[in-house]
Amino acid sequence: MGIDSSKRLMLTGNKAAAWGARLAQVEYVPAFPITPQTEIVETLAKWFADGTLKGKFTNMDSEHSMFMAAGAGAATGVRVFTASSSQGILHGMESIYTIAGWRTPMVVVNVSRALATPITLEPDHNDIMSVRDCGFIQLHAETCQEIFDFILIGYKVAEDPFVCLPVLVNMDGFYLSFTREPVLIPNEQKIKKFLPEFKTSQPVFKASQPMARASAVFGGSTYTYFKIQQDLANRQAEEVFLKTSKEFEKHFGRFYDVVEKFNMEGAEFVFVMSNSFSTKGKDAVLKLRRQGIKAGLLKLRLFRPFPATAIADALCGHDNVAIIDQNLAPGMGGITYPEIVASLYDRKNRPQNILSVIGGLGGKDITEGDFLSIIEKLKSSETKQPFYLFGKKDEENFERLQHLAISNKEAFQS
Amino acid sequence: MTTLETHYKKIKDLHHEEAVAPGTGLCAGCGGLEGLRLGLKELGNDVLICNAAGCFTLLSVYPFTPLKGSWLYTTMGGPVPAAQGVRDALDIQLSRKTLTEDDNLSIVVVAGDGSSNDIGLGATSAALHRKLDFIYFCYDNEAYGNTGFQLSASSPYGSSTQTTPSVKFHPVGAELNKKNLFDIWRAQEPTYIATVSPREPIDLSNKFAKAKNLVGPRMFICMSPCPTGWGFNPKDTQLIAKLAVDTGIFPIKEYFEGKVIHTKQPRRRLPVEKFLETQKRFSHLFEPERKSDVIEQIQKTVDKYWEPYE
Ligand SMILES: Cc1ncc(C[n+]2csc(CCOP(=O)(O)OP(=O)(O)O)c2C)c(N)n1
Ligand code: SF4
Numbered sequence: 001m002g003i004d005s006s007k008r009l010m011l012t013g014n015k016a017a018a019w020g021a022r023l024a025q026v027e028y029v030p031a032f033p034i035t036p037q038t039e040i041v042e043t044l045a046k047w048f049a050d051g052t053l054k055g056k057f058t059n060m061d062s063e064h065s066m067f068m069a070a071g072a073g074a075a076t077g078v079r080v081f082t083a084s085s086s087q088g089i090l091h092g093m094e095s096i097y098t099i100a101g102w103r104t105p106m107v108v109v110n111v112s113r114a115l116a117t118p119i120t121l122e123p124d125h126n127d128i129m130s131v132r133d134c135g136f137i138q139l140h141a142e143t144c145q146e147i148f149d150f151i152l153i154g155y156k157v158a159e160d161p162f163v164c165l166p167v168l169v170n171m172d173g174f175y176l177s178f179t180r181e182p183v184l185i186p187n188e189q190k191i192k193k194f195l196p197e198f199k200t201s202q203p204v205f206k207a208s209q210p211m212a213r214a215s216a217v218f219g220g221s222t223y224t225y226f227k228i229q230q231d232l233a234n235r236q237a238e239e240v241f242l243k244t245s246k247e248f249e250k251h252f253g254r255f256y257d258v259v260e261k262f263n264m265e266g267a268e269f270v271f272v273m274s275n276s277f278s279t280k281g282k283d284a285v286l287k288l289r290r291q292g293i294k295a296g297l298l299k300l301r302l303f304r305p306f307p308a309t310a311i312a313d314a315l316c317g318h319d320n321v322a323i324i325d326q327n328l329a330p331g332m333g334g335i336t337y338p339e340i341v342a343s344l345y346d347r348k349n350r351p352q353n354i355l356s357v358i359g360g361l362g363g364k365d366i367t368e369g370d371f372l373s374i375i376e377k378l379k380s381s382e383t384k385q386p387f388y389l390f391g392k393k394d395e396e397n398f399e400r401l402q403h404l405a406i407s408n409k410e411a412f413q414s
Numbered sequence: 415m416t417t418l419e420t421h422y423k424k425i426k427d428l429h430h431e432e433a434v435a436p437g438t439g440l441c442a443g444c445g446g447l448e449g450l451r452l453g454l455k456e457l458g459n460d461v462l463i464c465n466a467a468g469c470f471t472l473l474s475v476y477p478f479t480p481l482k483g484s485w486l487y488t489t490m491g492g493p494v495p496a497a498q499g500v501r502d503a504l505d506i507q508l509s510r511k512t513l514t515e516d517d518n519l520s521i522v523v524v525a526g527d528g529s530s531n532d533i534g535l536g537a538t539s540a541a542l543h544r545k546l547d548f549i550y551f552c553y554d555n556e557a558y559g560n561t562g563f564q565l566s567a568s569s570p571y572g573s574s575t576q577t578t579p580s581v582k583f584h585p586v587g588a589e590l591n592k593k594n595l596f597d598i599w600r601a602q603e604p605t606y607i608a609t610v611s612p613r614e615p616i617d618l619s620n621k622f623a624k625a626k627n628l629v630g631p632r633m634f635i636c637m638s639p640c641p642t643g644w645g646f647n648p649k650d651t652q653l654i655a656k657l658a659v660d661t662g663i664f665p666i667k668e669y670f671e672g673k674v675i676h677t678k679q680p681r682r683r684l685p686v687e688k689f690l691e692t693q694k695r696f697s698h699l700f701e702p703e704r705k706s707d708v709i710e711q712i713q714k715t716v717d718k719y720w721e722p723y724e
Binding site (some may be wrong): 005027028030055056057059060061062064066068069070071072073074075076077078094095098132205206207208209210211212213214215216218222225 | 459460462464472474475476477478479481482483484485486487488489491492494495496497498499500502503505506507510516517518519536537539540543544574665711
């Protein structure tokens with residue numbers, strides 16, 4: 001089958017994303033640079049310039065403009081791709097919500113990077129979580145292969161007449177965006193069989209088809225109608241994702257469930273994680289198992305729509321669960337934690353011990369020791385939540401910097 | 415001499431077909447809507463309007479539209495990049511021959527002065543830089559109308575708005591001068607810029623007829639008397655639009671091929687107060703006592719503008 005005719009390339013996450021867009025035959029890319037995403041749009045710019053890709057690459061003036069142009073392009077009947085990150089997502093937020101409401105299919109890649117302030121380039125998930133409620137579908141990738149595959153699957157889901165929504169594929173900045181991994185790239189003809197050229201299932205702007213789109217509404221009930229439609233379409237995407245995933249498997253031999261279970265059989269301690277740090281989690285699980293500790297991992301993959309049933313099914317029957325959020329809602333804690341807890345609420349055999357863990361902020365590593373300390377925490381009777389992965393060493397490091405800051409100031413004043 | 419091609423000489427010559435049907439959610443006597451109505455008559459029905467948040471957003475309220483062409487509501491700062499997206503997508507399909515020339519659309523941005531001068535100016539400047547092929551229609555009611563008439567960068571010196579009221583310590587009202595959007599646009603050398611007034615329908619229609627056949631960025635600023643925000647009786651819209659031109663406060667001009675030409679230069683300018691005294695937003699300049707210094711200042715600014723041309 002198609003698997004044989006794949007070629008294996010060593011690609012960074014960013015390059016894998018560009019290849020995904022290329023083989024999805026995208027026609028329109030409005031773009032704006034931001035670290036660590038820039039390599040994606042630079043690669044696509046070259047391919048449009050040298051004729052590898054047909055269509056148009058437009059250098060935009062901001063993400064607000066970029067997302068608006070992307071939505072408008074999709075509403076006019078072409079296959080659209082774009083990418084962003086961090087401050088770009090925040091800057092584009094108004095347009096992101098707007099085009100989600102337009103129900104225009106497209107795929108957007110977000111390369112996760114922590115949000116200011118303080119400003120940094122390194123990853124965490126507050127950027128992707130900030131668009132949790134906008135109406136986009138979200139797929140979170142652990143590997144470069146997943147990025148590539150999710151873009152192809154993403155277009156099929158986005159363009160499904162029962163969905164008609166933009167899809168966001170997320171990867172971690174640096175850890176994945178700049179890490180080279182082997183990626184199987186199926187041949188173009190095989191991909192075309194799975195994902196044919198874009199044919200819109202919606203009416204699009206053209207002279208023979210005048211229409212008003214995104215008109216104002218009044219009186220609440222019309223607004224509610226459109227919003228419920230958006231919610232239903234988004235929920236519908238779970239089934240469409242699974243259907244598409246099975247089709248993808250038939251073509252290319254890889255299957256993606258809405259969540260991924262890793263060594264969950266008989267697991268007494270479960271880590272819930274997402275994106276590239278799951279690889280660290282899996283590694284820790286294997287080491288713990290070798291030490292006789294029954295650990296397992298549940299990886300979140302389809303994050304919107306939220307696969308509550310699949311998550312609850314996977315977690316029930318396990319005593320201790322640690323939900324590791326690489327994000328922080330100040331004053332509340334981890335963002336996925338309450339969503340997962342809510343999905344378990346009506347289950348009789350739900351885990352008794354659920355710990356909210358905050359780690360990996362601003363690119364901070366999650367180490368083997370961290371996983372051990374999470375297990376210790378789960379075993380202890382202490383109930384203080386959330387558990388920050390910020391230890392003695394981190395404190396000492398910061399104090400060293402603080403001393404430098406103070407002594408600099410004193411030296412300056414004297 | 416004027417470079418304006420005169421398609422029309424008399425009102426009777428104008429298109430009889432309407433592109434905007436009557437019965438919209440806009441105020442009676444809205445000057446901007448009259449400008450748009452006349453402009454769209456020229457542009458025809460094969461247009462897509464990308465609209466910015468503002469009064470004109472109420473043109474299309476689900477499930478109604480008064481337009482024969484298409485409509486896309488965007489955001490207050492996003493109509494121009496939306497126009498970019500649509501234009502690009504149409505061009506891609508035209509070049510692939512998956513869209514016929516018959517199905518092509520003219521892209522028209524419809525935005526208020528607040529969107530045009532403030533929140534959307536950066537994105538507009540970027541589109542001018544990219545030489546986007548589109549028509550921009552800014553209805554200039556000199557404030558944020560839809561939110562209840564607050565100061566925009568287009569609000570003139572001496573006008574009172576909800577956020578620059580005339581009070582004891584700030585008797586003038588708006589203390590800043592109106593931004594010169596025409597010259598800001600001109601600095602980027604678009605294909606065409608014109609100011610138009612609903613009171614000069616022939617001039618307006620000729621300008622749209624001309625712009626229609628050009629490519630690249632084509633920009634319009636339409637003087638838009640606003641009974642609701644300016645405080646006058648809706649039946650006086652045309653009178654006030656006329657006074658804006660006759661006092662020289664609103665110059666009717668065009669920019670084309672590097673030159674600016676006044677297409678309707680007032681023969682003998684009326685004193686500015688003839689315009690000011692008609693509207694509640696300037697009433698503090700006359701009551702309880704006359705603020706001659708402010709009126710003089712406004713007159714001086716207008717005189718200075720016309721000096722090189724008279
Ligand atoms: C980002 C954003 N900020 C504020 C608003 C609120 N808002 C809606 S319309 C409007 C005024 C627009 O003024 P203008 O562009 O002059 O058009 P007009 O209302 O006068 O028609 C404002 C401030 C908005 N819709 N979006
Ligand atoms: S407030 Fe003014 S500009 Fe807005 S619709 Fe009413 S008259 Fe027209």
